[in-house]
Amino acid sequence: MIMQSIASPIVHLHPAWRYLLPVQSKSQLFMFGAIVAAGLAILAAIGAHMDPAPPLALTVACVVVSASIPLYALLPGRMDINAVFGATDMFDLLHEHIVATGYVQTGAGDSVRCYGSGSPRWQRWPESRVSLCIRDSSTIRVEGAKLVLKEIRRWLESVQSEATAAVQRSA
Structure with a gap:
């Protein structure tokens, strides 16, 4: 059957602009911020032991993009x-x-x-x-x-x- x-x-x-800002609620914004903060803290701890240190802009961009993936799935x-x-x-x-x-x-x-x-x-x-x-x-x-x-x-x-x-x- x-x-x-x-x-x-x-x-x-x-709407199309939601692809630029996929956050739909305060709870999503809070969780996104927590994931970004945790990701940056982990990468900062790892980056301190790397020689040469990774570029800060690239590190932040990778963490923000990674943290936003679940938000796009909930559109x-x-x-x-x-x-x-x-x-x-x-x-x-x-x-x-x-x-x-x-x-x-x-x-x-x-x-x-x-x-x-x-x-x-x-x-x-x-x-x-x-x-x-x-x-x-x-x-x-x-x-x-x-x-x-x-x-x-x-x-x-x-x-x-x-x-x-x-x-x-x-x-």
Whole structure:
């Protein structure tokens, strides 16, 4: 059944300037600052024992770029999944998969479900929310962080390839 589902490309829901400043909340800004401070402290301790010392500008640039990678993964996106066999069955399968990956359901309706991170409060960002919405009889819209959308796409592809392999073995 899953092998007949097709996921659309991920659509970016953020404005272009977000690529220059990907921080979306105070908690992200705090975590970014903590990672940069820790990275600079580690490199300063290592650099003190190096001869010649690495250029300061290059060191700072590397730490800032490395610390910003998780922020880009949490930028919002949207993906539509077309299920030939019906959206409600796929909706339930996606629900099971999202819950299995550590998310908890935070809201629900007839055709909408919202999820938040199941991590302790200090480890989760509000930007990592995910929502599922049945658009019509065969389409489900998934909105959330691009990292989560890519993981759902990988899961769909792996299940599809397993199903295809099982069909080929039985034939």
